[in-house]
Amino acid sequence: MSCHDVSDKPEVGxxxxxxxxxxxxxGNANVGKSVVFNQLTGLHQHVGNWPGKTVKKAExxxxxxxxxxxxxDLPGIYSLSTYGLEELVSRxxxxxxxxxxxxxxxxxxxxxxxxxxxxxxxxxxxxLLIALNQMDVAEKKGIKIDVGKLAKLxxxxxxxxxxxxxxxxxELMAKVVELHEEETPPVKPLPFGPxxxxxxxxxxxxxxxxxxxxxxxxxxxxxxxxxxxxxKASYSQAPLLREKVAEARRRIEEIHGHDSASALTSERYVNxxxxxxxxxxxxxxxxxxxxxxEDATSHPVLGYLIMILVVFGMFYSVFTFGDYTSNLLGRGxxxxxxxxxxxxxxxxxxxxxxxxxxxxxIAGTTIALPYIIPFYLALSILEDxxxxxxxxxLMDSFMHKIGLHGKGFIPMMLGFGCNVPxxxxxxxxxxxxxxxxxxxxxSLVPCAARSIVIMGIVxxxxxxxxxxxxxxIDFVLIFILGRIAFKTLPGEPVGxxxxxxxxxxxxxxxxxxxxxxxxxxxxxxAFPIIVVGxxxxxxxxxxxxxxxxxxxxxxxTVLWLGLPAATGVVLIFGVLRKEMTLIxxxxxxxxxxxxxxxxxxxxxxxxxxxxxxxxxxxxIAVLAREFGARRAALISVVEITVAxxxxxxxxxxxxxxxxH
Amino acid sequence: xxxxxxxxxxxxxxxNERGELAKNQDLSEKLxxxxxxxxxxxxxxxxxxxxTYEPYKGVLLTGKGTARAQKVVRKHRILERFLHDTLGLNIxxxxxxxxxxxxxxxDETAAALCxxxxxxxxxxxxxxxxxxxxxxxxxxxxxxxxxEAEGGRFKLLTQLSHLxxxxxxxxxxxxxxxxxxxxxxxxxxxxxxxxxxxxAAPFSGPIQVSVRETSLALGREIADKVYVEVENGATEAPxxxxxxxxxEIGM
Numbered sequence: 001m002s003c004h005d006v007s008d009k010p011e012v013g014x015x016x017x018x019x020x021x022x023x024x025x026x027g028n029a030n031v032g033k034s035v036v037f038n039q040l041t042g043l044h045q046h047v048g049n050w051p052g053k054t055v056k057k058a059e060x061x062x063x064x065x066x067x068x069x070x071x072x073d074l075p076g077i078y079s080l081s082t083y084g085l086e087e088l089v090s091r092x093x094x095x096x097x098x099x100x101x102x103x104x105x106x107x108x109x110x111x112x113x114x115x116x117x118x119x120x121x122x123x124x125x126x127x128l129l130i131a132l133n134q135m136d137v138a139e140k141k142g143i144k145i146d147v148g149k150l151a152k153l154x155x156x157x158x159x160x161x162x163x164x165x166x167x168x169x170x171e172l173m174a175k176v177v178e179l180h181e182e183e184t185p186p187v188k189p190l191p192f193g194p195x196x197x198x199x200x201x202x203x204x205x206x207x208x209x210x211x212x213x214x215x216x217x218x219x220x221x222x223x224x225x226x227x228x229x230x231x232k233a234s235y236s237q238a239p240l241l242r243e244k245v246a247e248a249r250r251r252i253e254e255i256h257g258h259d260s261a262s263a264l265t266s267e268r269y270v271n272x273x274x275x276x277x278x279x280x281x282x283x284x285x286x287x288x289x290x291x292x293x294e295d296a297t298s299h300p301v302l303g304y305l306i307m308i309l310v311v312f313g314m315f316y317s318v319f320t321f322g323d324y325t326s327n328l329l330g331r332g333x334x335x336x337x338x339x340x341x342x343x344x345x346x347x348x349x350x351x352x353x354x355x356x357x358x359x360x361x362i363a364g365t366t367i368a369l370p371y372i373i374p375f376y377l378a379l380s381i382l383e384d385x386x387x388x389x390x391x392x393x394l395m396d397s398f399m400h401k402i403g404l405h406g407k408g409f410i411p412m413m414l415g416f417g418c419n420v421p422x423x424x425x426x427x428x429x430x431x432x433x434x435x436x437x438x439x440x441x442x443s444l445v446p447c448a449a450r451s452i453v454i455m456g457i458v459x460x461x462x463x464x465x466x467x468x469x470x471x472x473i474d475f476v477l478i479f480i481l482g483r484i485a486f487k488t489l490p491g492e493p494v495g496x497x498x499x500x501x502x503x504x505x506x507x508x509x510x511x512x513x514x515x516x517x518x519x520x521x522x523x524x525x526a527f528p529i530i531v532v533g534x535x536x537x538x539x540x541x542x543x544x545x546x547x548x549x550x551x552x553x554x555x556x557t558v559l560w561l562g563l564p565a566a567t568g569v570v571l572i573f574g575v576l577r578k579e580m581t582l583i584x585x586x587x588x589x590x591x592x593x594x595x596x597x598x599x600x601x602x603x604x605x606x607x608x609x610x611x612x613x614x615x616x617x618x619x620i621a622v623l624a625r626e627f628g629a630r631r632a633a634l635i636s637v638v639e640i641t642v643a644x645x646x647x648x649x650x651x652x653x654x655x656x657x658x659x660h
Numbered sequence: 661x662x663x664x665x666x667x668x669x670x671x672x673x674x675x676n677e678r679g680e681l682a683k684n685q686d687l688s689e690k691l692x693x694x695x696x697x698x699x700x701x702x703x704x705x706x707x708x709x710x711x712t713y714e715p716y717k718g719v720l721l722t723g724k725g726t727a728r729a730q731k732v733v734r735k736h737r738i739l740e741r742f743l744h745d746t747l748g749l750n751i752x753x754x755x756x757x758x759x760x761x762x763x764x765x766x767d768e769t770a771a772a773l774c775x776x777x778x779x780x781x782x783x784x785x786x787x788x789x790x791x792x793x794x795x796x797x798x799x800x801x802x803x804x805x806x807x808e809a810e811g812g813r814f815k816l817l818t819q820l821s822h823l824x825x826x827x828x829x830x831x832x833x834x835x836x837x838x839x840x841x842x843x844x845x846x847x848x849x850x851x852x853x854x855x856x857x858x859x860a861a862p863f864s865g866p867i868q869v870s871v872r873e874t875s876l877a878l879g880r881e882i883a884d885k886v887y888v889e890v891e892n893g894a895t896e897a898p899x900x901x902x903x904x905x906x907x908e909i910g911m
């Protein structure tokens with residue numbers, strides 16, 4: 001490793017003089033990058049979005065060697081080409097924010113693929129460090145890596161780590177500090193083949209007139225690859241460049257026999273593969289104990305059986321736990337309520353405090369949390385173990401029917417528990433368009449709260465058949481609306497390309513940590529909205545606005561849907577908490593025996609409308625946060641329209657069939 | 661003999677493309693050959709790694725078999741188009757005529773015909789799909805250059821989506837260009853890369869591929885863009901006709 005003379009002045013504007021360092025974590029998915037991040041920053045982190053993007057940005061801090069180190073966890077990606085927001089965000093961050101170091105987390109057990117990304121990072125010429133992670137997995141596979149040689153070939157420090165066991169991370173931080181204090185110059189890109197390199201260096205000179213924050217050579221390379229983002233920036237400044245690039249591309253095609261993008265990608269892989277084979281020694285292939293499990297879980301028959309068992313088992317345990325805990329908490333709050341009113345007395349002020357102010361928090365705590373916590377735990381375990389990739393693999397062709405690929409099944413599955421984590425999970429899709437479709441269909445999945453209504457009215461009074469019919473209608477609607485969204489939203493569908501990670505044992509610490517952080521994010525995001533929503537509806541009730549609303553809604557509720565007028569108020573409250581519609585219906589109607597106040601057809605239609613009419617307020621909130629208020633409103637309007645118009649149709653069909 | 665191999669592959673393909681296995685009896689009727697000869701031929705094809713056979717169920721082409729079948733089916737259906745659309749032959753006659761011609765025209769001529777007909781998508785008599793072009797060109801504008809570079813007999817390529825678990829292949833090129841192609845290559849599937857198909861999900865689901873010591877799942881629509889040369893280890897049967905053997909040296 002070469003070092004600068006320390007007496008040199010620091011580069012102007014690039015290095016901060018206070019004792020703060022900024023470090024970006026970059027790497028492929030499934031290499032343990034988030035584990036590195038979590039181990040380094042612990043609970044000192046917060047997750048937000050990149051400005052104006054739906055891409056998650058996780059930031060955290062730690063203190064090491066007298067420095068406060070800010071760590072930014074970049075998205076897990078395989079390339080720096082602009083086919084997705086993640087790639088764009090990452091490369092902009094590296095070049096524009098110019099962090100003090102970029103740590104490339106590399107999976108030691110599949111070095112070649114990982115080094116391909118490393119070669120691309122090097123082209124951006126950052127202050128690069130390599131964390132050679134998952135050393136334990138590599139060892140188990142019988143792979144030995146010459147760390148010193150790897151560092152020499154890349155021209156960047158390499159630190160072996162096993163993040164899941166917290167091994168090597170402090171050494172990594174020591175290197176970060178060293179890199180900074182010794183003023184180590186940025187890495188140099190690995191050269192392509194000599195002919196291509198000559199073409200690149202000539203084009204780099206022509207590019208010098210174009211002003212971008214990126215290195216000249218990199219701009220030249222991206223233009224040769226046909227990177228749309230770079231083309232836009234460059235050709236608007238230097239229109240004559242277009243012809244030069246076209247000429248250079250033709251020459252590469254002549255030399256290489258494939259188009260220039262293929263040629264450059266191939267050459268990067270040549271570099272990656274050469275380095276990987278030079279530093280890897282003594283491969284004694286050992287059959288991992290997981291391999292037979294990998295075969296079984298993606299088997300055409302057995303795989304589906306296992307999947308059904310796993311998914312069913314997960315739902316069963318989550319619902320059982322959630323139901324039990326929810327009841328327990330409900331009783332606890334009921335007791336607390338009695339105690340409160342006994343102590344404070346009955347009055348409108350007391351009622352305001354309990355129902356108007358505390359009501360939202362109580363609702364969130366008793367209804368959402370008992371289901372969401374075990375859901376997050378189960379999800380984290382499935383994610384870390386590598387099983388979710390198998391589910392996506394098996395469900396791909398099914399999900400294509402609604403215009404998504406296999407990964408989209410995961411958010412939909414979550415939707416059965418609660419739509420809020422489902423909408424959040426839809427960011428596993430690659431493009432904004434797919435995320436939106438995925439979140440939209442997920443918000444139509446009957447969540448636990450809606451299942452409570454279906455069970456409590458339709459299954460309880462009309463039997464299993466009609467309840468099952470409601471689910472079937474919902475799935476058909478998901479299919480139809482999914483297809484419509486797929487057809488109407490602009491953009492190309494993206495096919496499934498996904499690495500199938502080997503199975504790993506999840507770590508209890510990381511699982512607990514991640515669940516806690518996700519939970520915290522959920523509480524911060526959803527609770528304020530639940531509380532405010534609850535407050536607004538309470539206030540509206542007090543000032544008599546609800547009566548007006550009920551009257552205003554009666555053309556829809558009474559004339560079109562054929563329901564009692566009181567359901568108008570119930571449906572308004574249902575926006576807050578759908579399962580509350582049952583409780584409220586009982587209290588307004590003055591009976592818990594719904595057979596006395598609703599006809600069978602009315603029960604069916606009521607449950608249908610509740611099932612579909614709008615995502616609950618918490619879901620609307622996360623939709624707005626992820627996709628903007630306009631789209632959240634659009635989704636809500638579409639769902640209201642569908643629920644109300646079909647509800648009216650259904651009650652008329654039922655009446656034609658002689659069911660009233 | 662080889663011509664009859666092509667006839668068999670073509671017949672099996674016509675069943676497989678409808679999602680059916682080709683049964684011994686069906687093949688016997690379609691090719692007007694006695695059942696014992698069919699059995700014998702199927703065994704031969706299986707030994708060469710072109711088909712797999714399940715007793716009482718039928719025959720399925722391997723990726724390698726598909727590559728060969730597609731080549732001749734493609735010629736057949738393009739010829740039908742030409743005979744019908746350009747020469748105005750009666751629709752009832754084009755099939756038999758194409759059957760005779762398909763074995764004698766070179767790959768280059770077939771490609772030129774396809775280009776001339778502006779890359780037809782289906783055959784005229786029963787509307788079946790014409791198998792995809794295997795030249796490294798994103799559209800017809802690159803056809804002439806590509807087919808001249810390739811010579812009289814083209815490499816035997818097929819789409820990755822047609823490979824069966826256990827088959828080895830080498831990536832030839834990715835069709836389509838743009839960011840989708842870039843994405844596929846960035847995952848390690850660039851020209852020249854060796855791959856092995858490990859698994860295929862049912863209902864036209866994704867296929868699982870080993871590449872560069874990692875495992876990838878590729879949706880069918882992605883695997884359709886990847887053209888590969890199947891190298892199963894089984895010996896390649898010599899090509900039947902054509903004076904163009906020598907042209908392919910250096911390809």
